[in-house]
Amino acid sequence: MNKDWPLWEVFVRSKNGLEHRHFGSLRAADAEMAINNARDVYTRRSEGVSIWVVESKNITASNPEHNGELFEPAADKAYRHPTFYDLPDDIEHM
Amino acid sequence: MKNNENMKEQEKQTKSLEEVFEAKIARDEKIEPKDWMPEKYRKTHIRQISQHAHSEIVGMLPEGNWITRAPSLRRKVALLAKVQDEAGHGLYLYSACETLGISREEMYEQLHSGKAKYSSIFNYPTLTWADMGAIGWLVDGAAIINQVPLCNTSFGPYARAMVRVCKEESFHQRQGYEIMMTLCNGTQEQKEMAQDALNRWWWPSLMMLGPTDDESTHTEQSMKWKLKRKTNDELRQQFIDQTVPQADILGLTIPDADLKYNNDTGHYDFGEIDWEEFWQVVKGHGMCNKERISARKNAWENGKWVRDAAVAYAEKQAEKQAVKKAV
Amino acid sequence: MTNENLIQYIYSIADNSLILGQRLGELCGHGPTLETDIAITNIALDLLGQTRSYYQYVAELSKEDLTEDDVAFLRKEREYKNVLLVEQPNTDFAYIIARQYFFDVYHFLLLEKMMDSKNVNLQAIAKKSMKEVAYHKRFSGDWLKRLGDGTEESHQKMQQAVKDLWVYTDELFHMNEDDEIVTKAGFGIDNAALKDAYYQEIEALLKESTIEIPTTSYFQKGGKKGIHTEHMGYILADMQYMQRTYPDMKW
Numbered sequence: 001m002n003k004d005w006p007l008w009e010v011f012v013r014s015k016n017g018l019e020h021r022h023f024g025s026l027r028a029a030d031a032e033m034a035i036n037n038a039r040d041v042y043t044r045r046s047e048g049v050s051i052w053v054v055e056s057k058n059i060t061a062s063n064p065e066h067n068g069e070l071f072e073p074a075a076d077k078a079y080r081h082p083t084f085y086d087l088p089d090d091i092e093h094m
Numbered sequence: 095m096k097n098n099e100n101m102k103e104q105e106k107q108t109k110s111l112e113e114v115f116e117a118k119i120a121r122d123e124k125i126e127p128k129d130w131m132p133e134k135y136r137k138t139h140i141r142q143i144s145q146h147a148h149s150e151i152v153g154m155l156p157e158g159n160w161i162t163r164a165p166s167l168r169r170k171v172a173l174l175a176k177v178q179d180e181a182g183h184g185l186y187l188y189s190a191c192e193t194l195g196i197s198r199e200e201m202y203e204q205l206h207s208g209k210a211k212y213s214s215i216f217n218y219p220t221l222t223w224a225d226m227g228a229i230g231w232l233v234d235g236a237a238i239i240n241q242v243p244l245c246n247t248s249f250g251p252y253a254r255a256m257v258r259v260c261k262e263e264s265f266h267q268r269q270g271y272e273i274m275m276t277l278c279n280g281t282q283e284q285k286e287m288a289q290d291a292l293n294r295w296w297w298p299s300l301m302m303l304g305p306t307d308d309e310s311t312h313t314e315q316s317m318k319w320k321l322k323r324k325t326n327d328e329l330r331q332q333f334i335d336q337t338v339p340q341a342d343i344l345g346l347t348i349p350d351a352d353l354k355y356n357n358d359t360g361h362y363d364f365g366e367i368d369w370e371e372f373w374q375v376v377k378g379h380g381m382c383n384k385e386r387i388s389a390r391k392n393a394w395e396n397g398k399w400v401r402d403a404a405v406a407y408a409e410k411q412a413e414k415q416a417v418k419k420a421v
Numbered sequence: 422m423t424n425e426n427l428i429q430y431i432y433s434i435a436d437n438s439l440i441l442g443q444r445l446g447e448l449c450g451h452g453p454t455l456e457t458d459i460a461i462t463n464i465a466l467d468l469l470g471q472t473r474s475y476y477q478y479v480a481e482l483s484k485e486d487l488t489e490d491d492v493a494f495l496r497k498e499r500e501y502k503n504v505l506l507v508e509q510p511n512t513d514f515a516y517i518i519a520r521q522y523f524f525d526v527y528h529f530l531l532l533e534k535m536m537d538s539k540n541v542n543l544q545a546i547a548k549k550s551m552k553e554v555a556y557h558k559r560f561s562g563d564w565l566k567r568l569g570d571g572t573e574e575s576h577q578k579m580q581q582a583v584k585d586l587w588v589y590t591d592e593l594f595h596m597n598e599d600d601e602i603v604t605k606a607g608f609g610i611d612n613a614a615l616k617d618a619y620y621q622e623i624e625a626l627l628k629e630s631t632i633e634i635p636t637t638s639y640f641q642k643g644g645k646k647g648i649h650t651e652h653m654g655y656i657l658a659d660m661q662y663m664q665r666t667y668p669d670m671k672w
Contacts, residue, residue, distance in 0.1 A: 003405045025189040026456055029404035037456040038462050041182055042223050064129045154450035161446040165663035165672035166490045177449050177463040185455045223663055251577050280670055397453020400514045403571025
């Protein structure tokens with residue numbers, strides 16, 4: 001038998017109130033081990049209060065070749081941003 | 095005929111892709127794993143990042159050699175934590191490298207077969223406790239000079255790994271310097287131990303910053319890709335300039351009769367480096383080359399049944415889960 | 422109860438953490454994966470941290486002007502009171518895991534009780550260490566299951582390790598004279614009372630791991646009285662090397 005441990009992506013919440021952020025990856029044979037390894041590898045200096053792990057192969061990523069069609073159309077929709085609208089300077093609470 | 099035209103068309107396309115790519119790096123934009131990249135960029139990065147990762151894990155061995163013999167409990171936990179960090183750094187770097195389409199196992203294979211290099215300094219033996227001080231002070235000092243600029247390198251995963259590495263590594267050099275300081279404030283015997291360690295680690299540390307610029311093959315391309323910000327000789331000068339005053343504070347003598355501050359340049363002039371020795375160690379003739387590689391190989395080979403068992407267990411558990419669901 | 426009784430009692434707890442921490446420290450850089458290296462080092466660091474807390478307390482209690490390092494490094498072999506289990510060598514990963522698990526389960530039960538000790542120092546150390554040891558037990562227990570119920574090869578190795586180390590488990594529950602005195606005073610823990618819960622927990626996990634529970638009519642003992650296996654001398658030779666070669670220096 002020759003099977004290597006799969007790769008996992010690790011997401012850590014540094015403190016309550018913050019989102020889980022991608023911290024890196026590691027190898028583990030199963031989810032339980034991935035959590036334990038993540039704890040040992042990525043939170044040695046009290047970096048976290050919660051850990052998510054997901055096997056890397058289960059992540060579907062967008063293809064950078066499609067970046068044009070996926071992301072560029074959003075660039076000229078300035079009306080989605082508050083600065084698009086002209087209001088007199090002395091209006092408050094808006 | 096048609097084939098030929100196709101190829102030309104392809105070449106043209108690649109060329110324009112390459113121009114876009116280089117422009118992107120020049121604008122300080124990051125390259126991410128799934129982005130198009132020239133084959134050479136991928137290969138160079140695999141080589142450099144894996145070499146860096148190998149250096150971290152081979153680098154665990156000379157210091158690991160002193161964990162059981164550390165002279166106080168405080169020193170023992172600090173050294174253990176430091177060597178552990180090196181395992182972590184190896185892991186971050188292997189992971190960054192894996193995003194380029196090579197597995198950690200393949201990289202290990204290259205290390206074990208001697209195809210991949212690692213920093214030659216780890217082929218020197220650690221003979222006394224003072225070596226733990228000298229390594230932290232000098233070797234980590236030289237490493238930091240190399241590594242800090244890499245936090246801004248063009249390949250995103252590498253840059254991110256380096257940010258983490260640099261953050262964690264900040265205690266390593268201090269740990270080493272504190273050991274040296276304690277020795278230098280101690281008995282005559284301790285001070286001699288410290289001086290002896292400096293004598294043995296000084297030149298290898300200078301060599302660690304790489305061959306001289308005229309001997310270095312990768313520099314120009316590496317500069318463009320922000321794998322390097324300064325040349326080897328510039329880095330070496332920086333290292334010497336910052337380390338000499340630190341040795342003065344310790345009251346230790348740098349083992350170089352030609353070392354002298356140059357008022358005109360504002361830098362230290364230094365003596366000839368024994369590059370013959372450097373290349374011998376690179377070629378595998380250092381005192382510990384064989385031990386280091388065989389230690390890594392043994393760890394990996396003796397661990398195979400353990401890794402296999404974990405996979406087999408995970409599969410059995412998954413099957414059990416599936417059966418449970420089906421029922 | 423004298424201070425000396427209490428000191429001896431603390432040795433019988435703290436020396437376990439020191440010697441096991443020392444054993445685990447040998448492994449750093451040689452494990453089956455980087456991830457396990459990092460995990461095992463974390464356990465070693467926890468154990469050595471606990472050791473320091475205990476020895477600092479011993480140094481306070483002692484009439485002489487001792488430091489934690491004098492206590493750790495300058496005793497003679499017969500003065501170390503760790504159980505034989507923790508000094509057993511890192512034969513292979515199965516031994517490392519079995520040794521760890523056999524110790525962790527005991528360690529957890531002990532600390533649980535120690536949180537109610539009438540001695541506030543021991544109480545405080547127990548409180549802090551409990552969480553660490555809960556994780557150790559989880560790590561070693563998980564691995565015991567993986568190796569026990571993994572491949573044919575790992576199963577055999579795990580079975581062998583369990584069989585060989587089983588003979589050292591009984592000693593965990595022995596009480597030497599100092600243990601008795603300190604326990605009567607309400608500071609110590611009655612080890613013997615932990616025994617049933619210990620074997621119940623271990624046997625359940627071994628069963629789950631498809632590992633046969635060894636039967637033996639004889640158990641090894643001696644560590645708690647300072648009579649160690651031959652391994653101990655080498656552990657100390659290594660550990661005490663600097664302090665013995667260069668006496669009375671600061672490091």
